[in-house]
Amino acid sequence: MCAMDKEDALSLLRQYVHGDSLIKHCLATAAVMKATAEYLGEEAATWEIIGVLHDIDFEQVGEDMEHHGIEGERILLEHGVDAEIAAIVKRHNHMLFGGYESPVEIALQAADSVSGLIIACALVKGGNLTDVTPNTVKKKFKEKSFAAGCERDRIRSIEPLIDLPTYYRLAIDGLITIKNELGLA
Numbered sequence: 001m002c003a004m005d006k007e008d009a010l011s012l013l014r015q016y017v018h019g020d021s022l023i024k025h026c027l028a029t030a031a032v033m034k035a036t037a038e039y040l041g042e043e044a045a046t047w048e049i050i051g052v053l054h055d056i057d058f059e060q061v062g063e064d065m066e067h068h069g070i071e072g073e074r075i076l077l078e079h080g081v082d083a084e085i086a087a088i089v090k091r092h093n094h095m096l097f098g099g100y101e102s103p104v105e106i107a108l109q110a111a112d113s114v115s116g117l118i119i120a121c122a123l124v125k126g127g128n129l130t131d132v133t134p135n136t137v138k139k140k141f142k143e144k145s146f147a148a149g150c151e152r153d154r155i156r157s158i159e160p161l162i163d164l165p166t167y168y169r170l171a172i173d174g175l176i177t178i179k180n181e182l183g184l185a
């Protein structure tokens with residue numbers, strides 16, 4: 001169990017991240033993490049915080065992906081965040097680590113990518129998240145040039161835990177709970 005709450009995590013994030021789109025990405029990843037944990041019967045509050053904090057170092061490391069995650073862990077430990085959470089944040093850089101086996105680490109890989117794919121789906125529907133269905137996501141998943149930065153393999157890594165249509169449904173529903181914060185309808 002984590003000692004901080006979502007608001008603490010968000011105010012810590014805001015000390016290091018200033019770009020609105022990156023804040024939204026972190027909130028979106030957190031919402032999907034929370035929904036995934038609820039579905040799996042895991043610690044939703046902790047998973048949500050991990051989502052909020054996962055890219056805390058992104059503006060600091062800039063283009064230097066060799067330090068992404070590693071710097072995040074350092075920042076979090078400096079602020080007294082649980083070492084287990086800090087280690088998950090470090091290891092989420094799949095270009096440096098990988099081979100994820102624990103549900104929370106698998107879920108972070110998938111949430112990090114599916115959140116962007118679903119938001120991109122909403123944007124082609126005039127910003128209406130409520131118009132996005134698992135079928136919309138399934139179709140756009142196959143279109144490789146659509147939201148190309150959302151890595152399909154990372155999304156698919158959730159499959160040992162949850163089938164994709166179910167996952168899309170819970171991820172969409174999770175994002176809908178924060179649609180105003182995401183600037184969507």
Ligand SMILES: [Fe+2]
Pocket residue numbers: 025029054055112
């Ligand atoms: Fe991310």
